[in-house]
Amino acid sequence: MSAVSIKGVSKQFEAGVTALQGIDLDVEPGEFVSLIGPSGCGKSTLLRIIGDLTKPTAGTVQVNGKPADRARRDHEYGIVFQDAVLYDWRTVSKNISLPLELLHWNRSRRNARIKDMLELVELTGFESHHPWQLSGGMQQRVSIARALSFSPSLLLMDEPFGALDEMTRERLNAELLRIWQETGSTVVFVTHSISEAVFLSTRVVVMSVRPGQIAGLVDVDLEQPRTNATRESPRFFELVTQVREQLAAAGARLGETQEPALVEDQV
Amino acid sequence: MPKPTAIAQAFWDQKSALWSQGIYTFKEALGGYALGCSLGIFVALLFAAWRPLSSAFMPYAVAANAIPIIAFAPIMNNWFGLLNPFSKMAIAAVLCFFPVMINTLRGLTSVHPSSIELMQSYAAGRVSLFRRVRIPNALPHMFTGLKVATVLSMIGAIVGEYFGGPTEALGVKILNDSSYGNFTDAWAGIVMASLLGIVFYAVVALAERLTTSWHPSARAFHTE
Numbered sequence A: 001m002s003a004v005s006i007k008g009v010s011k012q013f014e015a016g017v018t019a020l021q022g023i024d025l026d027v028e029p030g031e032f033v034s035l036i037g038p039s040g041c042g043k044s045t046l047l048r049i050i051g052d053l054t055k056p057t058a059g060t061v062q063v064n065g066k067p068a069d070r071a072r073r074d075h076e077y078g079i080v081f082q083d084a085v086l087y088d089w090r091t092v093s094k095n096i097s098l099p100l101e102l103l104h105w106n107r108s109r110r111n112a113r114i115k116d117m118l119e120l121v122e123l124t125g126f127e128s129h130h131p132w133q134l135s136g137g138m139q140q141r142v143s144i145a146r147a148l149s150f151s152p153s154l155l156l157m158d159e160p161f162g163a164l165d166e167m168t169r170e171r172l173n174a175e176l177l178r179i180w181q182e183t184g185s186t187v188v189f190v191t192h193s194i195s196e197a198v199f200l201s202t203r204v205v206v207m208s209v210r211p212g213q214i215a216g217l218v219d220v221d222l223e224q225p226r227t228n229a230t231r232e233s234p235r236f237f238e239l240v241t242q243v244r245e246q247l248a249a250a251g252a253r254l255g256e257t258q259e260p261a262l263v264e265d266q267v
Numbered sequence B: 001m002p003k004p005t006a007i008a009q010a011f012w013d014q015k016s017a018l019w020s021q022g023i024y025t026f027k028e029a030l031g032g033y034a035l036g037c038s039l040g041i042f043v044a045l046l047f048a049a050w051r052p053l054s055s056a057f058m059p060y061a062v063a064a065n066a067i068p069i070i071a072f073a074p075i076m077n078n079w080f081g082l083l084n085p086f087s088k089m090a091i092a093a094v095l096c097f098f099p100v101m102i103n104t105l106r107g108l109t110s111v112h113p114s115s116i117e118l119m120q121s122y123a124a125g126r127v128s129l130f131r132r133v134r135i136p137n138a139l140p141h142m143f144t145g146l147k148v149a150t151v152l153s154m155i156g157a158i159v160g161e162y163f164g165g166p167t168e169a170l171g172v173k174i175l176n177d178s179s180y181g182n183f184t185d186a187w188a189g190i191v192m193a194s195l196l197g198i199v200f201y202a203v204v205a206l207a208e209r210l211t212t213s214w215h216p217s218a219r220a221f222h223t224e
Protein backbone atom coordinates (compact mmCIF):
# COMPACT_ATOMS: atom_id res chain seq x y z
CA MET A 1 0.00 0.00 0.00
CA SER A 2 1.37 3.40 -0.98
CA ALA A 3 1.79 6.09 1.62
CA VAL A 4 0.38 8.57 -0.88
CA SER A 5 -1.43 7.67 -4.07
CA ILE A 6 -2.44 10.49 -6.41
CA LYS A 7 -4.51 9.59 -9.47
CA GLY A 8 -5.48 12.02 -12.21
CA VAL A 9 -5.56 15.05 -9.90
CA SER A 10 -6.41 18.43 -11.41
CA LYS A 11 -7.17 21.66 -9.64
CA GLN A 12 -8.89 24.62 -11.14
CA PHE A 13 -9.53 27.74 -9.05
CA GLU A 14 -12.70 29.77 -9.41
CA ALA A 15 -10.74 32.55 -11.06
CA GLY A 16 -10.13 30.19 -14.02
CA VAL A 17 -6.55 29.38 -13.00
CA THR A 18 -5.62 25.77 -13.74
CA ALA A 19 -3.09 25.14 -10.99
CA LEU A 20 -2.67 21.41 -11.57
CA GLN A 21 -3.51 19.10 -14.44
CA GLY A 22 -3.45 15.30 -14.59
CA ILE A 23 -1.11 14.60 -11.69
CA ASP A 24 -0.30 10.91 -11.07
CA LEU A 25 2.13 10.07 -8.30
CA ASP A 26 2.70 7.25 -5.85
CA VAL A 27 4.87 7.69 -2.79
CA GLU A 28 5.94 4.50 -1.05
CA PRO A 29 6.24 4.21 2.73
CA GLY A 30 9.58 5.47 3.98
CA GLU A 31 10.31 7.51 0.87
CA PHE A 32 11.52 11.10 1.00
CA VAL A 33 10.01 12.77 -2.06
CA SER A 34 10.64 16.38 -3.03
CA LEU A 35 8.43 18.42 -5.30
CA ILE A 36 10.42 21.01 -7.18
CA GLY A 37 9.37 23.51 -9.82
CA PRO A 38 9.13 27.19 -10.60
CA SER A 39 7.02 29.36 -8.35
CA GLY A 40 3.32 29.08 -9.21
CA CYS A 41 3.54 25.53 -10.62
CA GLY A 42 1.16 24.23 -7.97
CA LYS A 43 3.53 22.63 -5.44
CA SER A 44 1.73 24.07 -2.44
CA THR A 45 -1.63 23.30 -3.97
CA LEU A 46 -0.64 19.65 -4.50
CA LEU A 47 0.62 19.38 -0.93
CA ARG A 48 -2.59 20.90 0.40
CA ILE A 49 -4.63 18.48 -1.70
CA ILE A 50 -2.71 15.54 -0.19
CA GLY A 51 -3.51 17.01 3.24
CA ASP A 52 -7.17 17.53 2.34
CA LEU A 53 -6.84 21.24 3.08
CA THR A 54 -8.26 21.93 -0.37
CA LYS A 55 -10.21 19.62 -2.69
CA PRO A 56 -9.08 18.63 -6.20
CA THR A 57 -11.52 19.46 -9.00
CA ALA A 58 -10.77 16.06 -10.55
CA GLY A 59 -8.99 12.89 -9.50
CA THR A 60 -8.47 11.11 -6.20
CA VAL A 61 -5.92 11.10 -3.42
CA GLN A 62 -5.35 8.30 -0.96
CA VAL A 63 -3.13 8.44 2.10
CA ASN A 64 -2.23 5.11 3.66
CA GLY A 65 -5.00 3.51 1.62
CA LYS A 66 -7.68 5.93 2.89
CA PRO A 67 -9.36 8.78 1.03
CA ALA A 68 -7.61 12.07 1.86
CA ASP A 69 -10.44 13.49 4.00
CA ARG A 70 -10.62 10.31 6.06
CA ALA A 71 -6.84 10.30 6.44
CA ARG A 72 -6.90 13.88 7.72
CA ARG A 73 -9.56 13.07 10.27
CA ASP A 74 -7.53 10.06 11.36
CA HIS A 75 -4.43 12.24 11.88
CA GLU A 76 -2.39 10.31 9.35
CA TYR A 77 -0.07 13.25 8.61
CA GLY A 78 1.67 16.21 10.21
CA ILE A 79 2.29 19.41 8.26
CA VAL A 80 5.01 22.06 8.39
CA PHE A 81 4.55 25.40 6.62
CA GLN A 82 7.11 27.92 5.41
CA ASP A 83 6.33 30.23 8.31
CA ALA A 84 6.48 28.09 11.43
CA VAL A 85 2.85 28.94 12.39
CA LEU A 86 3.50 28.81 16.11
CA TYR A 87 1.03 30.37 18.49
CA ASP A 88 2.55 33.31 20.37
CA TRP A 89 0.38 32.67 23.42
CA ARG A 90 1.77 29.19 23.82
CA THR A 91 5.23 28.29 25.06
CA VAL A 92 7.43 25.93 23.03
CA SER A 93 6.14 22.97 25.07
CA LYS A 94 2.54 24.04 24.67
CA ASN A 95 2.94 24.50 20.92
CA ILE A 96 4.27 20.97 20.58
CA SER A 97 1.47 19.78 22.81
CA LEU A 98 -1.33 21.28 20.66
CA PRO A 99 -2.08 18.21 18.47
CA LEU A 100 -1.77 15.96 21.53
CA GLU A 101 -4.41 18.02 23.34
CA LEU A 102 -6.69 17.74 20.32
CA LEU A 103 -6.15 13.97 20.42
CA HIS A 104 -7.10 13.97 24.14
CA TRP A 105 -3.82 12.57 25.37
CA ASN A 106 -3.58 12.85 29.15
CA ARG A 107 -1.10 15.22 30.74
CA SER A 108 1.57 12.74 31.76
CA ARG A 109 1.59 11.11 28.32
CA ARG A 110 1.78 14.57 26.71
CA ASN A 111 4.65 15.67 28.93
CA ALA A 112 6.63 12.53 28.23
CA ARG A 113 6.18 13.00 24.50
CA ILE A 114 7.06 16.72 24.61
CA LYS A 115 10.30 15.83 26.37
CA ASP A 116 11.15 13.26 23.67
CA MET A 117 10.31 15.73 20.92
CA LEU A 118 12.45 18.49 22.43
CA GLU A 119 15.34 16.02 22.50
CA LEU A 120 14.65 14.97 18.91
CA VAL A 121 14.87 18.55 17.60
CA GLU A 122 17.59 19.50 20.11
CA LEU A 123 15.61 22.19 21.91
CA THR A 124 15.81 20.84 25.46
CA GLY A 125 15.96 23.82 27.82
CA PHE A 126 13.70 26.00 25.69
CA GLU A 127 10.39 24.47 26.77
CA SER A 128 9.05 27.58 28.49
CA HIS A 129 10.21 30.09 25.88
CA HIS A 130 7.68 31.83 23.68
CA PRO A 131 8.04 31.50 19.90
CA TRP A 132 9.11 35.12 19.41
CA GLN A 133 12.03 34.53 21.75
CA LEU A 134 13.49 31.99 19.31
CA SER A 135 15.44 32.34 16.06
CA GLY A 136 13.77 31.40 12.76
CA GLY A 137 15.61 28.08 12.63
CA MET A 138 14.58 27.19 16.19
CA GLN A 139 10.97 28.13 15.43
CA GLN A 140 10.96 25.79 12.46
CA ARG A 141 12.35 22.99 14.65
CA VAL A 142 9.47 23.52 17.07
CA SER A 143 7.12 23.31 14.12
CA ILE A 144 8.69 20.00 13.04
CA ALA A 145 8.48 18.67 16.59
CA ARG A 146 4.80 19.59 16.67
CA ALA A 147 4.15 17.87 13.34
CA LEU A 148 5.84 14.68 14.55
CA SER A 149 4.57 14.73 18.13
CA PHE A 150 1.63 12.41 17.51
CA SER A 151 3.75 10.05 15.37
CA PRO A 152 1.99 10.48 12.04
CA SER A 153 3.42 8.17 9.37
CA LEU A 154 3.47 11.00 6.82
CA LEU A 155 5.13 14.39 7.07
CA LEU A 156 4.10 17.14 4.60
CA MET A 157 6.49 20.09 4.37
CA ASP A 158 5.93 23.23 2.31
CA GLU A 159 9.26 25.02 1.83
CA PRO A 160 9.96 24.73 5.55
CA PHE A 161 13.46 26.19 5.28
CA GLY A 162 12.74 28.67 2.49
CA ALA A 163 12.96 31.70 4.77
CA LEU A 164 16.20 30.67 6.46
CA ASP A 165 19.79 31.57 5.65
CA GLU A 166 21.93 29.04 3.78
CA MET A 167 23.91 27.86 6.82
CA THR A 168 20.87 27.32 9.00
CA ARG A 169 19.14 25.60 6.12
CA GLU A 170 21.99 23.11 5.63
CA ARG A 171 22.11 22.35 9.34
CA LEU A 172 18.35 21.77 9.45
CA ASN A 173 18.55 19.60 6.30
CA ALA A 174 20.96 17.28 8.09
CA GLU A 175 18.77 17.33 11.18
CA LEU A 176 15.66 16.54 9.16
CA LEU A 177 17.37 13.55 7.53
CA ARG A 178 18.38 12.23 10.93
CA ILE A 179 14.80 12.65 12.20
CA TRP A 180 13.43 10.99 9.05
CA GLN A 181 15.67 7.98 9.60
CA GLU A 182 14.97 7.78 13.34
CA THR A 183 11.21 7.95 12.89
CA GLY A 184 10.92 5.95 9.68
CA SER A 185 8.26 8.33 8.39
CA THR A 186 7.41 9.20 4.80
CA VAL A 187 8.12 12.78 3.75
CA VAL A 188 6.68 14.87 0.93
CA PHE A 189 8.81 17.99 0.78
CA VAL A 190 8.22 21.10 -1.33
CA THR A 191 11.22 23.22 -2.24
CA HIS A 192 12.52 25.41 -5.00
CA SER A 193 16.14 24.69 -4.19
CA ILE A 194 17.63 22.06 -6.51
CA SER A 195 20.50 21.15 -4.20
CA GLU A 196 18.19 20.86 -1.21
CA ALA A 197 15.89 18.53 -3.16
CA VAL A 198 18.77 16.29 -4.26
CA PHE A 199 20.47 16.25 -0.87
CA LEU A 200 17.34 15.28 1.05
CA SER A 201 15.35 13.05 -1.26
CA THR A 202 15.14 9.51 -2.39
CA ARG A 203 13.18 10.83 -5.37
CA VAL A 204 12.69 14.28 -6.90
CA VAL A 205 9.49 15.18 -8.74
CA VAL A 206 10.12 17.94 -11.27
CA MET A 207 7.09 20.06 -12.06
CA SER A 208 6.35 22.47 -14.90
CA VAL A 209 4.15 25.51 -14.80
CA ARG A 210 0.90 26.59 -16.52
CA PRO A 211 -0.69 24.21 -16.06
CA GLY A 212 1.16 22.49 -13.22
CA GLN A 213 2.20 19.06 -14.39
CA ILE A 214 4.82 16.48 -13.55
CA ALA A 215 7.63 17.01 -16.05
CA GLY A 216 9.93 14.28 -14.81
CA LEU A 217 11.14 12.11 -11.97
CA VAL A 218 14.71 11.74 -10.78
CA ASP A 219 15.69 8.82 -8.56
CA VAL A 220 18.35 9.92 -6.12
CA ASP A 221 20.66 6.97 -5.49
CA LEU A 222 23.05 8.77 -3.14
CA GLU A 223 23.88 6.51 -0.22
CA GLN A 224 22.50 7.01 3.27
CA PRO A 225 23.24 8.53 5.67
CA ARG A 226 24.00 11.69 3.77
CA THR A 227 26.67 14.00 5.13
CA ASN A 228 28.54 17.09 4.09
CA ALA A 229 30.71 14.80 1.98
CA THR A 230 27.57 13.88 0.02
CA ARG A 231 27.29 17.48 -1.13
CA GLU A 232 30.81 17.28 -2.55
CA SER A 233 30.47 13.93 -4.31
CA PRO A 234 30.49 13.80 -8.14
CA ARG A 235 27.20 11.85 -8.12
CA PHE A 236 25.55 14.71 -6.22
CA PHE A 237 26.57 17.15 -8.97
CA GLU A 238 25.37 14.77 -11.68
CA LEU A 239 21.97 14.54 -10.04
CA VAL A 240 21.76 18.30 -9.50
CA THR A 241 22.54 18.77 -13.20
CA GLN A 242 19.92 16.18 -14.15
CA VAL A 243 17.23 17.98 -12.12
CA ARG A 244 18.32 21.35 -13.50
CA GLU A 245 18.12 20.06 -17.08
CA GLN A 246 14.67 18.62 -16.51
CA LEU A 247 13.53 21.94 -15.08
CA ALA A 248 15.00 23.78 -18.05
CA ALA A 249 13.44 21.33 -20.49
CA ALA A 250 10.05 21.79 -18.81
CA GLY A 251 10.47 25.55 -19.13
CA ALA A 252 11.60 25.28 -22.75
CA ARG A 253 8.64 23.12 -23.71
CA LEU A 254 6.42 25.77 -22.22
CA GLY A 255 8.18 28.39 -24.35
CA GLU A 256 7.70 26.39 -27.56
CA THR A 257 4.03 25.85 -26.68
CA GLN A 258 4.14 22.23 -27.73
CA GLU A 259 1.29 19.77 -27.38
CA PRO A 260 0.65 18.84 -23.76
CA ALA A 261 0.75 15.18 -24.95
CA LEU A 262 4.49 15.51 -25.47
CA VAL A 263 4.95 16.50 -21.88
CA GLU A 264 3.05 13.43 -20.79
CA ASP A 265 5.28 11.18 -22.95
CA GLN A 266 8.20 12.32 -20.86
CA VAL A 267 6.61 11.26 -17.58
CA MET B 1 -9.22 79.18 34.51
CA PRO B 2 -8.63 79.07 38.27
CA LYS B 3 -5.10 78.71 39.60
CA PRO B 4 -3.95 75.07 40.10
CA THR B 5 -3.18 75.82 43.74
CA ALA B 6 -6.75 77.03 44.28
CA ILE B 7 -8.14 73.89 42.64
CA ALA B 8 -5.86 71.72 44.80
CA GLN B 9 -7.07 73.57 47.90
CA ALA B 10 -10.71 73.11 46.92
CA PHE B 11 -10.06 69.43 46.17
CA TRP B 12 -8.49 68.96 49.60
CA ASP B 13 -11.24 70.79 51.44
CA GLN B 14 -14.01 68.83 49.79
CA LYS B 15 -12.23 65.53 49.51
CA SER B 16 -14.75 63.42 51.38
CA ALA B 17 -17.74 64.85 49.47
CA LEU B 18 -15.87 64.54 46.20
CA TRP B 19 -14.93 60.97 47.03
CA SER B 20 -18.52 59.89 47.69
CA GLN B 21 -19.77 61.75 44.59
CA GLY B 22 -16.95 60.23 42.57
CA ILE B 23 -17.74 56.74 43.78
CA TYR B 24 -21.43 57.22 42.99
CA THR B 25 -20.59 58.18 39.39
CA PHE B 26 -17.87 55.56 39.15
CA LYS B 27 -20.40 52.86 40.06
CA GLU B 28 -22.62 54.01 37.21
CA ALA B 29 -19.64 54.01 34.87
CA LEU B 30 -18.57 50.57 36.06
CA GLY B 31 -22.06 49.16 35.59
CA GLY B 32 -22.26 50.58 32.08
CA TYR B 33 -18.73 49.38 31.36
CA ALA B 34 -19.54 45.82 32.40
CA LEU B 35 -22.74 45.85 30.39
CA GLY B 36 -21.35 47.50 27.24
CA CYS B 37 -18.13 45.49 27.19
CA SER B 38 -19.76 42.11 27.74
CA LEU B 39 -22.29 42.91 25.05
CA GLY B 40 -19.48 44.06 22.74
CA ILE B 41 -17.51 40.84 23.27
CA PHE B 42 -20.62 38.72 22.87
CA VAL B 43 -21.64 40.40 19.61
CA ALA B 44 -18.05 40.14 18.30
CA LEU B 45 -18.11 36.39 18.98
CA LEU B 46 -21.46 36.08 17.20
CA PHE B 47 -20.25 38.10 14.22
CA ALA B 48 -17.02 36.10 13.99
CA ALA B 49 -18.83 32.78 14.25
CA TRP B 50 -21.44 33.67 11.70
CA ARG B 51 -20.26 36.02 8.97
CA PRO B 52 -23.68 36.62 7.30
CA LEU B 53 -24.84 38.06 10.64
CA SER B 54 -21.89 40.41 10.58
CA SER B 55 -22.56 41.69 7.07
CA ALA B 56 -26.27 42.13 7.90
CA PHE B 57 -25.85 44.00 11.18
CA MET B 58 -22.48 45.71 10.97
CA PRO B 59 -23.90 48.72 9.06
CA TYR B 60 -26.36 49.31 11.93
CA ALA B 61 -23.60 49.06 14.51
CA VAL B 62 -21.54 51.59 12.55
CA ALA B 63 -24.53 53.92 12.15
CA ALA B 64 -25.43 53.66 15.85
CA ASN B 65 -21.84 54.48 16.74
CA ALA B 66 -22.02 57.62 14.62
CA ILE B 67 -24.89 59.07 16.69
CA PRO B 68 -23.43 61.62 19.13
CA ILE B 69 -23.82 60.49 22.71
CA ILE B 70 -25.32 63.90 23.57
CA ALA B 71 -28.34 62.81 21.54
CA PHE B 72 -28.69 59.55 23.48
CA ALA B 73 -28.36 60.99 26.97
CA PRO B 74 -31.75 62.76 27.37
CA ILE B 75 -33.54 59.77 25.82
CA MET B 76 -31.97 57.32 28.27
CA ASN B 77 -32.76 59.65 31.18
CA ASN B 78 -36.32 59.72 29.96
CA TRP B 79 -36.58 55.93 29.50
CA PHE B 80 -35.11 54.86 32.82
CA GLY B 81 -35.76 57.96 34.95
CA LEU B 82 -33.42 60.79 35.85
CA LEU B 83 -32.63 59.47 39.32
CA ASN B 84 -32.28 55.84 38.29
CA PRO B 85 -28.53 55.04 37.98
CA PHE B 86 -29.42 52.65 35.18
CA SER B 87 -30.08 55.62 32.87
CA LYS B 88 -26.40 56.63 33.19
CA MET B 89 -25.20 53.01 32.94
CA ALA B 90 -27.09 52.70 29.67
CA ILE B 91 -25.33 55.76 28.23
CA ALA B 92 -21.93 54.49 29.38
CA ALA B 93 -22.76 51.05 27.96
CA VAL B 94 -23.62 52.50 24.55
CA LEU B 95 -20.28 54.33 24.49
CA CYS B 96 -18.29 51.24 25.51
CA PHE B 97 -19.98 48.78 23.19
CA PHE B 98 -18.59 49.81 19.83
CA PRO B 99 -14.83 50.07 20.45
CA VAL B 100 -14.85 46.78 22.34
CA MET B 101 -16.95 45.03 19.70
CA ILE B 102 -14.96 46.28 16.72
CA ASN B 103 -11.54 45.58 18.25
CA THR B 104 -12.50 42.14 19.53
CA LEU B 105 -13.97 41.25 16.14
CA ARG B 106 -10.78 42.32 14.42
CA GLY B 107 -8.79 40.11 16.78
CA LEU B 108 -11.08 37.13 16.23
CA THR B 109 -10.92 37.43 12.45
CA SER B 110 -7.33 38.56 11.86
CA VAL B 111 -5.99 35.05 12.26
CA HIS B 112 -3.32 34.05 9.74
CA PRO B 113 -4.81 31.59 7.19
CA SER B 114 -2.10 29.02 7.83
CA SER B 115 -3.00 29.06 11.55
CA ILE B 116 -6.44 27.92 10.51
CA GLU B 117 -5.08 25.35 8.04
CA LEU B 118 -2.91 23.94 10.79
CA MET B 119 -6.00 23.39 12.95
CA GLN B 120 -7.78 21.84 9.96
CA SER B 121 -4.87 19.47 9.45
CA TYR B 122 -5.58 18.21 12.97
CA ALA B 123 -9.27 17.93 12.11
CA ALA B 124 -10.05 20.40 14.93
CA GLY B 125 -13.67 21.59 15.09
CA ARG B 126 -15.03 25.15 15.15
CA VAL B 127 -15.24 25.31 18.93
CA SER B 128 -11.65 24.21 19.22
CA LEU B 129 -10.59 26.78 16.64
CA PHE B 130 -12.27 29.53 18.66
CA ARG B 131 -10.97 28.34 21.99
CA ARG B 132 -7.40 27.65 20.94
CA VAL B 133 -6.77 30.17 18.15
CA ARG B 134 -9.35 32.89 17.57
CA ILE B 135 -9.97 33.90 21.19
CA PRO B 136 -6.32 33.98 22.32
CA ASN B 137 -5.48 35.83 19.10
CA ALA B 138 -8.22 38.37 19.95
CA LEU B 139 -7.09 39.10 23.52
CA PRO B 140 -4.58 41.90 22.78
CA HIS B 141 -7.09 43.57 20.42
CA MET B 142 -9.90 43.16 22.92
CA PHE B 143 -7.84 44.85 25.62
CA THR B 144 -7.22 47.80 23.32
CA GLY B 145 -11.00 48.23 23.24
CA LEU B 146 -11.39 47.57 26.97
CA LYS B 147 -8.83 50.27 27.81
CA VAL B 148 -10.47 52.87 25.58
CA ALA B 149 -13.80 51.95 27.13
CA THR B 150 -12.67 52.74 30.71
CA VAL B 151 -12.38 56.43 29.92
CA LEU B 152 -15.49 56.39 27.73
CA SER B 153 -17.59 54.90 30.53
CA MET B 154 -16.65 57.78 32.87
CA ILE B 155 -17.48 60.27 30.11
CA GLY B 156 -20.82 58.54 29.48
CA ALA B 157 -21.83 58.58 33.14
CA ILE B 158 -20.90 62.26 33.60
CA VAL B 159 -22.53 63.40 30.35
CA GLY B 160 -25.67 61.52 31.43
CA GLU B 161 -25.62 63.35 34.72
CA TYR B 162 -25.35 66.73 32.98
CA PHE B 163 -28.84 66.07 31.64
CA GLY B 164 -30.15 65.52 35.13
CA GLY B 165 -29.39 63.24 38.04
CA PRO B 166 -29.27 63.02 41.84
CA THR B 167 -27.19 65.61 43.75
CA GLU B 168 -24.89 62.86 45.08
CA ALA B 169 -23.52 62.45 41.50
CA LEU B 170 -20.21 64.00 40.43
CA GLY B 171 -21.55 65.22 37.07
CA VAL B 172 -24.44 67.04 38.75
CA LYS B 173 -21.99 68.65 41.18
CA ILE B 174 -19.74 69.84 38.34
CA LEU B 175 -22.76 71.20 36.44
CA ASN B 176 -24.18 73.00 39.52
CA ASP B 177 -20.84 74.52 40.52
CA SER B 178 -20.36 75.82 36.97
CA SER B 179 -23.83 77.33 36.74
CA TYR B 180 -23.28 79.15 40.07
CA GLY B 181 -19.89 80.41 38.87
CA ASN B 182 -17.91 78.24 41.34
CA PHE B 183 -15.40 77.24 38.70
CA THR B 184 -12.72 76.31 41.24
CA ASP B 185 -15.08 73.76 42.78
CA ALA B 186 -16.14 72.56 39.35
CA TRP B 187 -12.48 71.97 38.47
CA ALA B 188 -11.98 70.05 41.69
CA GLY B 189 -14.83 67.79 40.51
CA ILE B 190 -13.19 67.39 37.12
CA VAL B 191 -9.91 66.41 38.79
CA MET B 192 -11.78 63.76 40.77
CA ALA B 193 -13.36 62.42 37.59
CA SER B 194 -9.98 62.27 35.83
CA LEU B 195 -8.32 60.53 38.78
CA LEU B 196 -11.00 57.87 38.79
CA GLY B 197 -10.69 57.47 35.02
CA ILE B 198 -6.92 57.08 35.26
CA VAL B 199 -7.14 54.51 38.04
CA PHE B 200 -9.78 52.57 36.10
CA TYR B 201 -7.57 52.59 33.00
CA ALA B 202 -4.52 51.50 35.00
CA VAL B 203 -6.40 48.58 36.55
CA VAL B 204 -7.50 47.31 33.13
CA ALA B 205 -4.00 47.85 31.73
CA LEU B 206 -2.65 45.75 34.59
CA ALA B 207 -5.18 43.01 33.86
CA GLU B 208 -3.98 43.12 30.26
CA ARG B 209 -0.37 42.66 31.32
CA LEU B 210 -1.32 39.69 33.46
CA THR B 211 -3.43 37.91 30.84
CA THR B 212 -1.42 38.66 27.71
CA SER B 213 2.09 38.47 29.09
CA TRP B 214 2.85 36.10 26.19
CA HIS B 215 2.34 38.87 23.66
CA PRO B 216 5.50 40.12 21.89
CA SER B 217 4.58 43.65 23.02
CA ALA B 218 5.15 42.47 26.58
CA ARG B 219 8.75 41.60 25.68
CA ALA B 220 10.11 43.86 28.39
CA PHE B 221 8.39 41.69 30.98
CA HIS B 222 10.33 38.64 29.81
CA THR B 223 13.83 39.79 30.59
CA GLU B 224 15.73 36.80 31.86
Ligand SMILES: Nc1ncnc2c1ncn2[C@@H]1O[C@H](COP(=O)(O)OP(=O)(O)O)[C@@H](O)[C@H]1O
Pocket (backbone or CB within 6 Å): A013, A014, A015, A017, A018, A019, A037, A038, A039, A040, A041, A042, A043, A044, A045, A046
Ligand atom coordinates in the same frame (compact mmCIF):
# COMPACT_ATOMS: atom_id res chain seq x y z
N1 LIG C 1 -6.78 30.18 -3.42
C1 LIG C 1 -6.40 30.39 -4.70
N2 LIG C 1 -7.23 31.01 -5.57
C2 LIG C 1 -6.85 31.23 -6.85
N3 LIG C 1 -5.67 30.87 -7.36
C3 LIG C 1 -4.79 30.25 -6.55
C4 LIG C 1 -5.10 29.99 -5.18
N4 LIG C 1 -4.05 29.36 -4.61
C5 LIG C 1 -3.11 29.25 -5.58
N5 LIG C 1 -3.57 29.78 -6.75
C6 LIG C 1 -2.84 29.80 -8.03
O1 LIG C 1 -2.49 28.48 -8.36
C7 LIG C 1 -1.19 28.44 -8.89
C8 LIG C 1 -0.33 27.50 -8.06
O2 LIG C 1 -0.12 28.07 -6.80
P1 LIG C 1 0.78 27.36 -5.69
O3 LIG C 1 0.30 25.99 -5.47
O4 LIG C 1 0.81 28.25 -4.51
O5 LIG C 1 2.21 27.34 -6.41
P2 LIG C 1 3.65 27.09 -5.80
O6 LIG C 1 3.51 26.63 -4.39
O7 LIG C 1 4.25 26.06 -6.70
O8 LIG C 1 4.40 28.38 -5.91
C9 LIG C 1 -0.68 29.86 -8.94
O9 LIG C 1 -0.89 30.36 -10.24
C10 LIG C 1 -1.54 30.57 -7.93
O10 LIG C 1 -1.70 31.91 -8.30
Ligand SMILES: [Mg+2]
Pocket (backbone or CB within 6 Å): A043, A044, A045
Ligand atom coordinates in the same frame (compact mmCIF):
# COMPACT_ATOMS: atom_id res chain seq x y z
MG1 LIG D 1 4.17 27.45 -2.56
